[in-house]
Amino acid sequence: MSKKLLSVPYLFWSALFIIVPLLMVFYYGLTDKSGAFTLANIAAIASPEHSKALWAAVRLSLISTVICLLLAYPLAMILCNMKVNHSSFTVVIFILPMWMNFLLRTLAWQSLLEKTGVINSILGALHLPPLQIINTSNAVILGMVYNFLPFMVLPIYNVLVKIDANITNAARDLGANEVQTFFKVILPLSVPGMISGITMVFVPALTTFVISNILGGGKILLIGNVIEQEFTQAYNWNLGSGLSIVLMLFIIFNMVITAVTDKDGEVSIL
Amino acid sequence: MKDVLVDLNNISKSFDGHLVLDELNLYVRENEFLTLLGPSGCGKTTTLRILGGFEKPDKGQVIFSGKDITNLPPNKRQLNTVFQKYALFPHMNVAENIAFGLKIKNKPKSYIDDKIKYALKLVNLDGYEKRMPDSLSGGQQQRIAIARAIVNEPKLLLLDEPLGALDLKLRQDMQYELIRLKNELGITFIYVTHDQEEALTMSDTIVVMNQGYIQQIGSPERIYNEPENAFVADFIGDSNIISSTMIEDRLVEILGARFACVDEGFGTNQPVDVVIRPEDVELVSPAEGTIQGRVTHLIFKGVHYEMEVMANGFEWLVHSTRMVTPGTEVGIKVDPFNIQIMKKPESEDEEAVGVNE
Numbered sequence: 001m002s003k004k005l006l007s008v009p010y011l012f013w014s015a016l017f018i019i020v021p022l023l024m025v026f027y028y029g030l031t032d033k034s035g036a037f038t039l040a041n042i043a044a045i046a047s048p049e050h051s052k053a054l055w056a057a058v059r060l061s062l063i064s065t066v067i068c069l070l071l072a073y074p075l076a077m078i079l080c081n082m083k084v085n086h087s088s089f090t091v092v093i094f095i096l097p098m099w100m101n102f103l104l105r106t107l108a109w110q111s112l113l114e115k116t117g118v119i120n121s122i123l124g125a126l127h128l129p130p131l132q133i134i135n136t137s138n139a140v141i142l143g144m145v146y147n148f149l150p151f152m153v154l155p156i157y158n159v160l161v162k163i164d165a166n167i168t169n170a171a172r173d174l175g176a177n178e179v180q181t182f183f184k185v186i187l188p189l190s191v192p193g194m195i196s197g198i199t200m201v202f203v204p205a206l207t208t209f210v211i212s213n214i215l216g217g218g219k220i221l222l223i224g225n226v227i228e229q230e231f232t233q234a235y236n237w238n239l240g241s242g243l244s245i246v247l248m249l250f251i252i253f254n255m256v257i258t259a260v261t262d263k264d265g266e267v268s269i270l
Numbered sequence: 271m272k273d274v275l276v277d278l279n280n281i282s283k284s285f286d287g288h289l290v291l292d293e294l295n296l297y298v299r300e301n302e303f304l305t306l307l308g309p310s311g312c313g314k315t316t317t318l319r320i321l322g323g324f325e326k327p328d329k330g331q332v333i334f335s336g337k338d339i340t341n342l343p344p345n346k347r348q349l350n351t352v353f354q355k356y357a358l359f360p361h362m363n364v365a366e367n368i369a370f371g372l373k374i375k376n377k378p379k380s381y382i383d384d385k386i387k388y389a390l391k392l393v394n395l396d397g398y399e400k401r402m403p404d405s406l407s408g409g410q411q412q413r414i415a416i417a418r419a420i421v422n423e424p425k426l427l428l429l430d431e432p433l434g435a436l437d438l439k440l441r442q443d444m445q446y447e448l449i450r451l452k453n454e455l456g457i458t459f460i461y462v463t464h465d466q467e468e469a470l471t472m473s474d475t476i477v478v479m480n481q482g483y484i485q486q487i488g489s490p491e492r493i494y495n496e497p498e499n500a501f502v503a504d505f506i507g508d509s510n511i512i513s514s515t516m517i518e519d520r521l522v523e524i525l526g527a528r529f530a531c532v533d534e535g536f537g538t539n540q541p542v543d544v545v546i547r548p549e550d551v552e553l554v555s556p557a558e559g560t561i562q563g564r565v566t567h568l569i570f571k572g573v574h575y576e577m578e579v580m581a582n583g584f585e586w587l588v589h590s591t592r593m594v595t596p597g598t599e600v601g602i603k604v605d606p607f608n609i610q611i612m613k614k615p616e617s618e619d620e621e622a623v624g625v626n627e
Contacts, residue, residue, distance in 0.1 A: 166357035169324055172344040173351045174371035174422065184370075188361045 029241035041242020050226060050243065054250075057222035060137055060212075061205035064144035065152075068201045069194065071145070072152035076193075079153075080160045091157075098150050106143055106214045113139055113215070135217030143211040144201075151200040159193030160186070195258050203251055223247055275300045275426060275458050276321065281330035283316055290316045291327070292482045298426075298460060303452055305461045305469040308479035309505070314462045317479075318428050321460065322351045335425065345374075349426035350419035355435055356411040358403040364390075364414055365399035371422040389417035392451065409440045413447075420455060429461045433468065445471050466506050470494060478502050499612055503545040510551065510586055513614070514544045522611060525582035527561040531609040543612040548589040550608035553579070559601015565594050 209224035230240030276298040306314035323344035393413035497503035519534040563581025
């Protein structure tokens with residue numbers, strides 16, 4: 001009984017701030033302005049403007065996820081091979097930016113990348129051509145990778161660090177060279193970590209509107225921006241909710257696919 | 271005498287300035303079952319890792335079949351290791367685990383399939399091909415680990431405390447299993463353990479190690495019956511180690527009483543250490559004994575009784591199938607053949623000095 005009581009605050013919290021808002025989203029999404037049931041808000045995703053924003057978001061977040069994976073995996077391996085006292089220091093260095101506010105970090109990138117920003121001033125002083133990536137997809141990808149990279153590194157690091165040294169030793173002992181050992185043993189054993197890393201990068205990247213607002217300068221319209229604008233500028237809560245439901249279903253669909261692909265089923269949905 | 275398969279020459283190794291192996295010399299003959307025995311931190315596992323190629327010695331050479339393999343990576347060595355806690359690949363089933371080394375060597379599929387069948391039969395696990403490692407018991411996993419190693423037909427199999435994680439009964443069964451396997455395969459085994467009973471049961475040769483030095487090399491009988499120093503005597507089984515004086519050849523004074531013995535050449539009136547195994551101490555009537563004492567403790571151990579006898583200021587450990595109740599006055603008699611005389615180490619350090627054959 002007492003253990004059940006302990007969960008009461010959280011149950012209260014989740015009812016108030018998760019269940020109720022979710023129900024509200026479904027209510028608005030499935031009704032029109034007069035309150036009558038409609039699927040029009042859901043179907044609105046098919047309009048060229050909305051589907052373009054969804055695919056732009058999918059494309060950019062996929063590219064960012066792949067870049068994160070390629071950067072994070074070697075980094076996680078380096079962390080694993082470090083002596084304990086060094087590795088914790090490196091992990092702290094790595095996590096340090098995460099202690100600063102997400103918005104601040106993204107705004108910092110904006111002032112770094114601006115046409116007359118810090119990087120271009122330095123380049124100009126060196127008589128080099130200016131960097132012109134602000135307000136492009138590349139700037140948004142850079143922002144996504146920068147902000148979400150730690151979420152890829154940590155789960156991969158966690159699985160790699162748990163692989164018994166004797167398992168890789170056994171592979172070497174049985175005749176595998178270092179490359180074979182990596183592809184036949186280490187990589188397959190780290191799949192669960194990669195999957196949770198991919199989920200933790202892909203989902204927030206897919207739904208972001210802040211990064212595309214700040215670094216895309218309003219020119220890069222992702223599905224997150226469209227939904228945000230429906231709520232804050234067009235005041236069309238019904239359409240915003242409808243598109244949110246589509247995005248949610250899209251994410252759930254993707255997670256189910258990844259969970260099925262991962263035989264061990266050790267996927268952490270975070 | 272058979273050919274030497276492995277020769278370790280002057281191997282030294284230290285970790286973070288701490289010397290683990292100091293000028294170790296050891297050779298292993300073909301088809302020998304050699305056990306490295308010692309307490310944890312004695313350097314036995316490091317020796318094995320150097321043989322396997324997982325550590326490089328700071329100094330010295332590893333000669334294998336006449337070739338210097340000191341700088342060869344593990345995958346280029348004609349030997350295989352059975353790791354402590356098995357180290358099976360958790361994402362592969364039993365057949366894939368066993369096939370790992372053969373697939374790396376690009377052996378044909380029919381050859382690999384035959385080998386898997388043969389190896390599973392050899393370790394008494396026919397039909398387990400499709401099982402995943404985590405569905406097997408510890409003993410079964412260990413057999414698979416052995417099967418995975420031997421399908422590669424190594425000349426030498428290294429075993430790193432392979433039975434350490436198993437319970438007593440299973441451990442004893444696996445000991446016989448390993449002896450049978452070795453005889454069937456006709457390959458050389460180097461076995462690392464801290465369990466003296468395991469070493470005595472299985473080995474042709476035991477190498478007792480302590481603090482990076484070899485203390486004694488010999489057959490199990492020799493190691494047990496004629497320990498060369500107090501460390502070996504103490505580590506291999508229970509024993510009474512008593513500081514004594516060698517009066518002359520074949521006569522030793524233990525705790526003030528003179529015992530006949532069979533050792534010669536220690537000089538006259540020299541301080542020595544005497545080792546008497548507890549099962550060699552005979553309890554007789556006080557009149558018949560060489561020295562007299564009183565039984566202080568009695569414990570039933572199953573096969574025998576373990577007693578402690580206080581005699582001339584020393585607590586003698588006695589194993590006997592005959593029970594003597596505590597408080598009884600007894601005499602102690604020892605057959606001259608059962609008194610093992612050892613030279614006293616002159617200092618603490620000398621106790622650890624290498625005594626190679």
